[in-house]
Amino acid sequence: MEMDRRTFLKMGGLGLLGLMAAPVIDVLLKTGAAQGARSSGVITAGRWALVVDMKKCWESGGSACRDCILACDRAHNVPDISDPEEQIRWIWREPYEHAFPEQEGRAESLAGKPFLVLCNHCTDPPCVRVCPTRATFKRKDGIVMMDYHRCIGCRYCMAACPYGARSFNFRDPRPYLSTTNPAYPTRERGVVEKCNFCEERLAEGRPPACVAACRYGALVFGDLEDPRSQVRDILRTRYTVCRKPELGTRPNVYYVVG
Ligand code: SF4
Ligand code: SF4
Numbered sequence: 001m002e003m004d005r006r007t008f009l010k011m012g013g014l015g016l017l018g019l020m021a022a023p024v025i026d027v028l029l030k031t032g033a034a035q036g037a038r039s040s041g042v043i044t045a046g047r048w049a050l051v052v053d054m055k056k057c058w059e060s061g062g063s064a065c066r067d068c069i070l071a072c073d074r075a076h077n078v079p080d081i082s083d084p085e086e087q088i089r090w091i092w093r094e095p096y097e098h099a100f101p102e103q104e105g106r107a108e109s110l111a112g113k114p115f116l117v118l119c120n121h122c123t124d125p126p127c128v129r130v131c132p133t134r135a136t137f138k139r140k141d142g143i144v145m146m147d148y149h150r151c152i153g154c155r156y157c158m159a160a161c162p163y164g165a166r167s168f169n170f171r172d173p174r175p176y177l178s179t180t181n182p183a184y185p186t187r188e189r190g191v192v193e194k195c196n197f198c199e200e201r202l203a204e205g206r207p208p209a210c211v212a213a214c215r216y217g218a219l220v221f222g223d224l225e226d227p228r229s230q231v232r233d234i235l236r237t238r239y240t241v242c243r244k245p246e247l248g249t250r251p252n253v254y255y256v257v258g
Pocket of ligand 1: 118119120121122125126127128144160161162163164165166194249
C-alpha cells in the first residue's frame with residue numbers, strides 16, 4: 001500500500017506548512033513542480049535528501065525484498081536487461097565492500113551486507129560539471145536531473161560519477177519492458193539515465209516510488225534544510241554514513257547501519 005500524501009508531507013517536515021496553507025500547497029504541488037513551489041517562495045531553501053535505514057531493511061525486508069527496486073523500475077520504465085555490461089539501474093544493491101570501498105576492512109560486521117545504492121544527488125556533482133550540453137543539471141532543491149533530449153551520449157558524466165550511478169542505453173530499451181508506465185517517458189538508444197529522486201511524483205505531491213513502496217519505513221525522504229523534517233531528526237539522533245565522503249561531492253543519500 002502506498003504511503004499517502006499527508007504522511008509524506010509530515011515526514012518531510014511540511015506537515016505544519018500543509019496545515020497552514022493546504023490549498024496553496026495543493027495547487028502548487030499539483031500544477032507545478034516542487035521546483036516551482038520553491039521559486040514561488042512557498043517552500044524555500046529546500047534540499048531533498050534520502051535516508052536509507054539499512055538495519056531496518058536487513059532485519060525486516062531481508063534480501064528477498066525488492067519492493068523499492070521494482071516500484072522504481074515500474075515508475076520509470078527501467079528495462080530488464082540481463083547483460084551486466086548493458087544493464088540499466090536506478091536503484092539496486094551492492095555489497096558493502098563495493099558501496100564503501102574506502103572503509104573495507106574497518107567494519108567487519110558489515111562484510112558482504114547488501115546496500116541499496118542510487119544516485120546521491122551530490123551537492124557538488126562532478127557529472128554536472130563535465131556535461132557539455134547541460135543535459136545533466138542541478139535544480140535549486142538539489143535534485144540532479146537528466147534532460148534526455150539534450151543528451152548526446154558522450155558518457156563524460158558516467159566517467160565523472162564516482163558512484164557508478166549512471167547507465168547508458170547501448171540498445172533501444174523498449175523491447176525490454178514488460179509493462180510501460182505511460183506517465184513517464186521511455187528512453188532511446190544512446191542516452192544516459194539515472195535516479196531522479198522521483199521529481200515527477202514530487203511535482204504531484206507524492207513521495208518517491210521507492211519510499212512509498214517500502215512497507216517497513218526503511219526509506220525516509222525529506223527536506224534537509226527543514227529542522228522539523230524526519231530526515232533531519234534521523235541525522236541528529238542516529239549514526240549515519242555517506243558514500244565516499246573523502247571525494248567532496250557531498251552526497252544527499254545517507255545510510256543508517258546500526
Ligand atoms: S551520484 Fe553520480 S550521477 Fe549522482 S549526482 Fe553524484 S556524481 Fe552525479
Ligand atoms: S552522456 Fe549525455 S548527460 Fe552525460 S555528459 Fe554526455 S551529454 Fe551530458
